[in-house]
Each structure stands twice: as C-alpha cells, then as structure tokens.
Amino acid sequence: MLNTPHSAEECLVACTLDDNGASLAAAQVAGVSPDSFHGSATRIVFEVLTEMQRAGLPIDLPVLGEELQKRNLLDAIGGLPWLNEITNQTPTTARFRYYLDEVLDQQRDRALDAAGAQLSRAAKTRDPDVIGQAIAAVSVAAAPRTKAASLAEVAQAEEQRLHDEIAGRTPRGVFGFGLPRFDAYFGNVARGEFVVPAGRPGDGKTSLCWGAGVSAAMAGKRVLFFGLEMRAGQLLRVAAGQLSGVSPRDLDRVHDLDRADYFAALRKIGQCPTLSIYDSDRSLDAIVARVRSERIRGQIDVVIVDYLQRVVPPRGDHQATREQRVGQMSTAFKSLALEIDAPVIVAAQLNRQAESDNREPRMSDLRESGSIEADADRVLLLHKPNNGPDGVPQQPDAQTVHIHLIVDKNRSGPTGPTWLKMHRPTQRFAE
Structure with a gap:
C-alpha cells in the first residue's frame, strides 16, 4: 500500500507516466505545478517531468529514470524501487481526475493553514499593510477552483447574453x-x-x-x-x-x-x-x-x-x-x-x-x-x-x-x- 498523506500525489505522478504526457498536460492545465506537491519525492519528479516536456523528451518511466540519474536526484526520491512501486500501484489513468482533485484540494488546505498563520502573525504587528497582505493571502487561498470553459461553452454563453441584451432583458454593461x-x-x-x-x-x-x-x-x-x-x-x-x-x-x-x-x-x-x-x-x-x-x-x-x-x-x-x-x-x-x-x-x-x-x-x-x-x-x-x-x-x-x-x-x-x-x-x- 502507498503511504498517506502522499498517496494521491504518488498516484497522480504515476498517471502522468502512463499516457505519454497527456495526463501531465491535463494536470498542468488544471493548475498543478511542482509547488502543488507536499512530498519532496513527488515534487522533484513532477518538476523533472515538466523539464522533460519542455525539452520534447518522451514522458515515460525509463527516460524519467535517466533524467533523474543525470541530475543526481534518483537517490533523493527513493530510487527506482520507489518509482516502480508507485507505477505498479497505479497501472491505469482511470482515476486520474480523482487524484488531480485530491492533490489540488490538499494544496488549498495547506495554503489556508499557512495564510491563517500569516494573518495571526500580521495581527500582532498592527501594521495595516502587513495585515492587508495577510488578508489577501487568505482570500487567494480560499478562492474556489474554477474550471476553464470550452470554446463552445463561451460562445453559447455570449450568444445568450447578446439575445438578452437585444430583447432588453439585461442591460448592455x-x-x-x-x-x-x-x-x-x-x-x-x-x-x-x-x-x-x-x-x-x-x-x-x-x-x-x-x-x-x-x-x-x-x-x-x-x-x-x-x-x-x-x-x-x-x-x-x-x-x-x-x-x-x-x-x-x-x-x-x-x-x-x-x-x-x-x-x-x-x-x-x-x-x-x-x-x-x-x-x-x-x-x-x-x-x-x-x-x-x-x-x-x-x-x-x-x-x-x-x-x-x-x-x-x-x-x-x-x-x-x-x-x-x-x-x-x-x-x-x-x-x-x-x-x-x-x-x-x-x-x-x-x-x-x-x-x-x-x-x-x-x-x-x-x-x-x-x-x-x-x-x-x-x-x-x-x-x-x-x-x-x-x-x-x-x-x-x-x-x-x-x-x-x-x-x-x-x-x-x-x-x-x-x-x-x-x-x-x-x-x-x-x-
């Protein structure tokens, strides 16, 4: 069994290695970055995968192992046995969306904890600017995640909005x-x-x-x-x-x-x-x-x-x-x-x-x-x-x-x- 609390992170990383980069790209579009990972091993792997993607390299386990070895990072993540373990535990991308949401939700929870601590420290300073920055951090952390609308959805919404304006149901502006x-x-x-x-x-x-x-x-x-x-x-x-x-x-x-x-x-x-x-x-x-x-x-x-x-x-x-x-x-x-x-x-x-x-x-x-x-x-x-x-x-x-x-x-x-x-x-x- 994979160890918690990083199991969702490990499963997400495993998914990105299963379909030649499609899941990696989808995760990035959803807002996942190396900073989204709490575990150091998963954070390192996702960062290296992102660099491999930029370089046009294949997104698979053998190439990842080589790139980690070149960077002297293989031992830092637990070596090839750890990589093999997480990929064997997650053989398909069937639950990719679940793992993705879990990783982003956990990142949000950590951000809220950090922002709350920042606000508590800021309150003791009584400095309006410092308090304002802390409130901004809380607001950003608390903001709900939004799903990017498809082009068809945007066009449909604009068509309805224009019809409403023409009919006088809603004002222009x-x-x-x-x-x-x-x-x-x-x-x-x-x-x-x-x-x-x-x-x-x-x-x-x-x-x-x-x-x-x-x-x-x-x-x-x-x-x-x-x-x-x-x-x-x-x-x-x-x-x-x-x-x-x-x-x-x-x-x-x-x-x-x-x-x-x-x-x-x-x-x-x-x-x-x-x-x-x-x-x-x-x-x-x-x-x-x-x-x-x-x-x-x-x-x-x-x-x-x-x-x-x-x-x-x-x-x-x-x-x-x-x-x-x-x-x-x-x-x-x-x-x-x-x-x-x-x-x-x-x-x-x-x-x-x-x-x-x-x-x-x-x-x-x-x-x-x-x-x-x-x-x-x-x-x-x-x-x-x-x-x-x-x-x-x-x-x-x-x-x-x-x-x-x-x-x-x-x-x-x-x-x-x-x-x-x-x-x-x-x-x-x-x-």
Whole structure:
C-alpha cells in the first residue's frame, strides 16, 4: 500500500507516466505545478517531468529514470524501487481526475493553514499593510477552483447574453455614470473593464465617480467605494447634496422643507445596504485584500477608487520610479477587474501641461501615465475650459460651470467629447 498523506500525489505522478504526457498536460492545465506537491519525492519528479516536456523528451518511466540519474536526484526520491512501486500501484489513468482533485484540494488546505498563520502573525504587528497582505493571502487561498470553459461553452454563453441584451432583458454593461445620453452613446461599463476618469483638481472627477456610485447603489448594485481624499462622513454629505439638490453648506439658511429633504436623503443613503465606503484602506495591498474579501461574500457590481495617485504603492523595489510604481498599480487594478469580474473605476489626476499650453487635455497628460494608457479600457478626461460651449467666458464664481468630458479611449465603443453641467454647490452633474 502507498503511504498517506502522499498517496494521491504518488498516484497522480504515476498517471502522468502512463499516457505519454497527456495526463501531465491535463494536470498542468488544471493548475498543478511542482509547488502543488507536499512530498519532496513527488515534487522533484513532477518538476523533472515538466523539464522533460519542455525539452520534447518522451514522458515515460525509463527516460524519467535517466533524467533523474543525470541530475543526481534518483537517490533523493527513493530510487527506482520507489518509482516502480508507485507505477505498479497505479497501472491505469482511470482515476486520474480523482487524484488531480485530491492533490489540488490538499494544496488549498495547506495554503489556508499557512495564510491563517500569516494573518495571526500580521495581527500582532498592527501594521495595516502587513495585515492587508495577510488578508489577501487568505482570500487567494480560499478562492474556489474554477474550471476553464470550452470554446463552445463561451460562445453559447455570449450568444445568450447578446439575445438578452437585444430583447432588453439585461442591460448592455453593468455600470453607467447616471447621464442617460452619455451612457447610451458611449455605452455602459462592462464587467472586467478598467476605467480611468481623470481631471485637474476642481474639475469634478470625484463628484462624477461618487455620484455615479451612489446612483448605482441606490438602484440595487453592490458598490465598493475607496475614498482616499475625503472621509466617509464628507462623502455622505456630498451624496446627500447631490440627491436632494440642497448644498450642505447652505443648511443653516435654507427653507425648513429643503433642510428636511437633505436629511431625508442623508438617511436614505446611510441605509443603503449595497453601498460600502472605505476611507482607511490606503495602500494597494489593503484595497485589493478588501475587494477579494468582499468578493467571497458575493458578486460585486463596481469598485471605485478615488484616486490613483493617492494610493500607497506596494512595498518592493526601492529603486523603482514613481511612474513605474503607478504603472504597477494600474496593471494591478486591471487584473483585479478581470479577477472579480466587475468594473474597476479609478480616478486619476492630470498634470498641468494642458493648462500651461491652453489646450484640451489628452491621455499623455495623465500624471505618471506610464502604463495607464495601455491598461485602461476607457479613459475619460474632464476639463473646465475658459469658455463654455457657446463661446462665452465662464465666470470664476459661477454656481454652474460647463465641463468638457472627453472620452479619449474606449475599447468597447466610440470616443469623442461631450458637454456636461456641474452645479458646484451640490457637486451634481447633468447633461
């Protein structure tokens, strides 16, 4: 009999030697690697088999024995008697799928144990970044294994999705900015998209993102908002003003009915079960860990981060430039959108070059743009020009200003400019 707990590992390795590499390839596709094995002998053998596969060598017992001998690893695994024993105990690949699942399940259990121990150690440090990394490790370890869909299954699912969209049963995309004409023309944001609304301070990027997030949450969508510029209480004040049309700064001098409308809006937002605000998760690791943790609890409809340049980059290469670190975060947010199958909206700052040149902004004006232009599925540039759409100069103290919103990149639809109005006292956008 094969010794436990490595018997499933030994049987899986034996299967890979029985069909000239077919089972080896299937195991690799399922996610098996040398790190999946707890036993040193099975780990060594699987690693050598992988190297043999890359070299185009036959995947069988005689060649494996030769390769182990060349590497002086034969004695480390127990010699040829051990190899003969495991192959004799598993003469066919009939139970390959069972052994595969057992190996992956055991790897997951070990990862959960290690992640739990890491989290316990991290809690004692009281360092938010260290704790965030530990939470991320737990989330990754706890994530369920997914089976890759066949091409036919993907095509069938997309056909059904398109039929549902055509018939109006489901919307195109899952997130809009609450601007009907804009959303209809440029398209709602789809799951897995990484969208970057960018502007200079005062051009309304926070107001646009926050207002859209609140509207989505009030419509029943699950929204995670990470506010790195304003605390949760300030964000709720803004949201109540946007919803009620009453500025929080005017509460001491408005009519009693208007004041009542404002506080009713504040209570309504505060009781929204699908809206979550996080104003203390400031690092990339902490944000990603939080999102992964929430994803385990259920589907997320949109993640919004305000804003990219305020996110603390991961600890790592101290020689990396600020642009390289922002680029790493941009790539991480795009990967996160695909991982959780939800839009990730990350506001960003524009540099002063467009202002200095007295021109419309463009993607290259993104601060530390780096890979943002390549990673983003959409880039929205907000700009408050000197003149409005009618050519009349905009007054510095005007309550309502015209914002030029330029869709400079859109992988799934058209690009181009549009005009919006922003009511400064309530920070509310309208078309």
